[in-house]
Every structure is written in C-alpha cells, then in structure tokens.
Amino acid sequence: MKPSTLSRHLAVIAGLLGLFGFSMSVQAETVEKHKLSIAFTGDMPGTGYQDGKMIGYDGEILQRVADALKLQVKPTLMEWSGTIASVQARRVDVMAGTMGWTEQRSKIMTLSDPIHYFKNGIMQSTKTHWSSLKDLEGRRVGTITGFSFIPELRKIPGLQLSQYDTSDAAVRDMLAGRIDAVIGDPPVVQYAISRNPQWNLRFDAFTDNNPDFPLLTGLGQVVFGLNKDNPELAKAVNAEIAKLWQGCELKKIGERYGLVQDVWYVPVGKNSRAGVDRPSDWQLPSCK
Numbered sequence: 001m002k003p004s005t006l007s008r009h010l011a012v013i014a015g016l017l018g019l020f021g022f023s024m025s026v027q028a029e030t031v032e033k034h035k036l037s038i039a040f041t042g043d044m045p046g047t048g049y050q051d052g053k054m055i056g057y058d059g060e061i062l063q064r065v066a067d068a069l070k071l072q073v074k075p076t077l078m079e080w081s082g083t084i085a086s087v088q089a090r091r092v093d094v095m096a097g098t099m100g101w102t103e104q105r106s107k108i109m110t111l112s113d114p115i116h117y118f119k120n121g122i123m124q125s126t127k128t129h130w131s132s133l134k135d136l137e138g139r140r141v142g143t144i145t146g147f148s149f150i151p152e153l154r155k156i157p158g159l160q161l162s163q164y165d166t167s168d169a170a171v172r173d174m175l176a177g178r179i180d181a182v183i184g185d186p187p188v189v190q191y192a193i194s195r196n197p198q199w200n201l202r203f204d205a206f207t208d209n210n211p212d213f214p215l216l217t218g219l220g221q222v223v224f225g226l227n228k229d230n231p232e233l234a235k236a237v238n239a240e241i242a243k244l245w246q247g248c249e250l251k252k253i254g255e256r257y258g259l260v261q262d263v264w265y266v267p268v269g270k271n272s273r274a275g276v277d278r279p280s281d282w283q284l285p286s287c288k
Helices: 003-019 057-068 080-088 103-108 167-175 186-195 231-246 249-255
Strands: 035-040 048-050 053-055 072-077 094-100 116-118 121-125 140-144 160-164 201-205 220-226
Touching: 035 057, 035 080, 048 072, 053 057, 053 072, 057 072, 057 094, 057 220, 057 231, 057 249, 080 094, 080 103, 080 220, 094 186, 116 186, 121 186, 140 167, 160 167, 167 186, 186 201, 220 231, 231 249
Parallel strands: 035 072, 035 094, 140 160
Antiparallel strands: 048 053, 094 220, 116 220, 121 201
C-alpha cells in the first residue's frame, strides 16, 4: 500500500471512530517510563507502602490510578517539607499525604479533585476539652513544617509555635510535656489516637467558623499534587477519583482506616475552589 493510500485509510478510520463516539486517548507522560513516581510521607492512614503496593487511604487511590494506567508504582518516601518541591521539579509525578487544598498551592501545582473532606482541630490530652481558637491562646502548640495554616496559627495571641518534620516527632514532644497540643492532619491524628489508647489523647475539631482563619476553621479538601506541565496525568487521576465518588467506593476505602463519619464524604461549608482552579459553577462531589 502506498503511503498516500495508507494515510487516506487512517484518516477514514479516525473519522469513523469520531463518528461513533470513540476517541484515541493520549498516554499520560511520567517521569520514568512505565512507572508512576509517588512522593509520600508514610503517615497513616494516608500513605504507606507494603508488599509492592501503596496502602492507606490516599495510597489505595493512587494504586488504583497506577493500575488503570498500567503503570508500576515507584514509591519515594520523604518528609512533608520536600514533597511539593519534588513535584515542582518533576522528580516525582504526584505527591500524596492528606494534603489540603489551598489557593496558593493551586498556583504552583495542579491539584486533583478532592478525595475526602476534613475540618482541622486540636490533638490534646483527654484531661482537656479545647475546641476553639481562643483555647489555644497562650498555649505551646506543635505543627508540621510546611502546613498551609501556619500563618494563621501565628495570629493567635500568645501562642508559642513549634514546628516538626514529622507527626511522630510532634506527638513525642506532647507526650513528654514539652508542648500542650498538636495541630496536624485530622485523619492522621485520629488514626494515631485510635491505635494508641495508652496515650490518653483526644482530637476535637474546631467549633469556630472564622473567616479570618479560613484554613484552620473552614472546610478542607484532601487532594493530590501534580506538576502543571502534565495535564494528561491530572486528567487520568481525576477520572479515577470521579469513578470512586460515583460508587461511594471512597467511603468503603475510608472504613478500612477509621474514616467512617459522613464528615469525610459530605461537604458542609464554602466551596473555595469554584472560580479559582475550577469553573465558577463547579460542584463539590459527595457521597451521601
């Protein structure tokens, strides 16, 4: 068959595919061919790696993405402070670890659709019942380096802030009496408390809904971060997330890690992404 004849045949085939509603999908490019490189912290219930597969709530979802794209997972364990920079520099394809959506992050990375929701709160002794910003005034509080709400914590009168590279380090200092409370990832905090009752710790979500402290007291969305130059991979990740929302599979995954309440899957609060990194009429997914 002559090249010109072959070209005409290919054009006809492509036209027929379009006529019948088919499309040729573009393969998402990754840092390493046939692999999905994932930066993660190892903090459960968000992320872990075991027996050649990602585990944890975030981890299971990304494992499904990799399987759907027929990619082998390449795990890259690191501290939280290095995950965003790794995505920006394209040393990894995606970052996970119960990361909350913020407008600032949406400017430097492509952020996925939410995989669940949350509200921040206070990890503390069972002897206290702190649930407001005012309760933290004058307290010694620990958090994790790089968390988006750190500037808001600094606005609380008298609060003495300590930053840690890992959640484990922050909890150890609280158990040793060096700090009074920890403001960390709610899923990580609740999971750790449930697995360690001997700590005698509790987690109370903020009861405030203060517009001056939107990241601390507003509706949080847990997302994945991807490089802005890889829209096809972001599209593939969001397609898999959409399937999991449609069948409420996200809730079934969450139940394996203690995320059983509706608060994780039903958005209650302002949709901050509409008109920012999503269309103005974009609706938050829900699993009721």
